[in-house]
Amino acid sequence: MTARFVPNRRNIASFLRTPEMRALIERKTRAVAAAAASASEADGQFRVDVETGDRRARGAVIGDYSTNDPEVSRRALLRALDAARGVD
Numbered sequence: 001m002t003a004r005f006v007p008n009r010r011n012i013a014s015f016l017r018t019p020e021m022r023a024l025i026e027r028k029t030r031a032v033a034a035a036a037a038s039a040s041e042a043d044g045q046f047r048v049d050v051e052t053g054d055r056r057a058r059g060a061v062i063g064d065y066s067t068n069d070p071e072v073s074r075r076a077l078l079r080a081l082d083a084a085r086g087v088d
Contacts, residue, residue, distance in 0.1 A: 013055050013056065016055065016056035016057060017052055017053075017055070017056060017057055018057075021056075021057050022050060022052050022057040024088075025050055025057050025058065025059040026048070026050045026059060027087050027088075028059065028084040028087050029048045029049075029050060029059035029060065029061050029084070030048055031083040031084055031086070031087045032061045032077070032080045032081060032083050032084050033046040033047070033048045033061045033080075034080075034083070035079070035080035035082075035083035036061060036064070036076040036077050036079070036080035036083075037076075038080075039075075039076045039079040039080055040064050040066070040067075040072065040073075040076035041067075041072050041075070041076070042064055042066040042067035042069075042072050042073075042076075043064075043066030043067075044064060044066060044076065045064055045065040045066040046061055046062065046063065046064055046065070046076075046077075047061070047062040047063075047065065048060070048061055048062070049062060061077060061080075063077070064076055
């Protein structure tokens, strides 16, 4: 007999929309934005966007507004991704 895992999607979706999950996502995205600003070759003006939708909370760090070069922004963001690991 094989055990079968069936996720409770309603409870998972409910958990992903909690204020605690949103706060965690916001802390992590702000840490990445701060690290990206420090790593940027330009002035490092990144924006954080956190939103709670119907299914989940999500966060995004949006590119370096101090430069017109998307590669500068991309490099800074890639260097900063590990900053989220140290945030609880």
